[in-house]
Amino acid sequence: MDTKKLLVQLIGEVHMLNQKFDSVVEFGGKMLKTQEEFLQRTTKQKHTDETFKLEPDMVTLFSLPSALRKTVVALYKLGEATAEDLARETKRLRAVESSAANQLVRMGFLSKRREGRKVYFFIE
């Protein structure tokens, strides 16, 4: 008799446990969905940031510091260039050109692409 009562109680508790598991799974699912949406949003934002571009037209160049302006003008002349090519054109150090060109990329004025070990800067 006691055993039967014990079994009924046990089944009841397993049933409750199942319900709790279902709630956890449902909650977890919702959390995952939210997380997924968040990740999608941030990836999209990052993508937008990466493709955000400004036009380095000649009038805009007036507002740039002369050190950066020189790099853009050299790129207009060369078309596409590595920091080394830029340094040859501007007669400045390669490190100076690399820093200027990367800053211009971050500002959205230039783009860059990698080919093997070389990085080419260009005006889009």
Added chain:
Amino acid sequence: MREKIIAIHSSRGGTGKTTIAVNLALTYAHEGLNIALLDLDFRAPSLFGVFSEGIKKPVKCWLNDFMLDRCEIGQVLIDVSDKYSLDGKLLIGLANPTIEAIRNMMGRSRAWEVAAAKKLFSVRTSIFNEMHMDCCIFDTSPGIQYSSINGVVSSDVTVIVTTLDSLDIEGVKNMLVEFYDEFEKKSVILMNKVFPQTRMWSDNERNELITKMQRVFKRPIIGVIPCYCDVLEANRDSPLIAENPSHPFLKDLQEVGKKLENI
């Protein structure tokens, strides 16, 4: 002279820029050099008028079309060497003078201006490497606007033409500080329309003026050309050098050309 782009610029209109660009190009070509002359003044094109007798019409490709990516620079350039019996070659690139074309070049987007600047920079490769020209002359628009800035920045040396008018002088001074210095561009000053032709001036007077102006502009003065009334009155539908090859204006310009070769 090897592969040099010379831009002819001014702070305001009416300084004689086009007359200088045209006759300098013809002077060089008479001396046997191969020259390309491009009209970069898309707002007030003049070269079509000056060379109208020497070209076949209608013009198939304008410089506007090249800037708008509708044709190659080679299709734009017209050879006028035979018309003027030149020892060298003279190729001209004309800007379209119709109102529709002028309007079409105005108020374009910044993205387009970037593409236009790239196009103008690409001219160097085509003209020197493919067409084997010795020199290219840009007749730019006056003041600071996209086409003139693009022309000056893509050139090797700029000749800034100014008169003794105080507004011209102030304009050039401002331009030198706010544009030429900022872009570290090599430039020289050409004084034009100086004194009436009737006034005889001594070498001392001339040198004093040059010294004074060099102090004002802090740039070399490459020439001082007097104001010749007959040049101002001349019919402008033909180059002066074709009409009156012994004119003293051209002698002055020849000297300017020689100095430019060494810059």
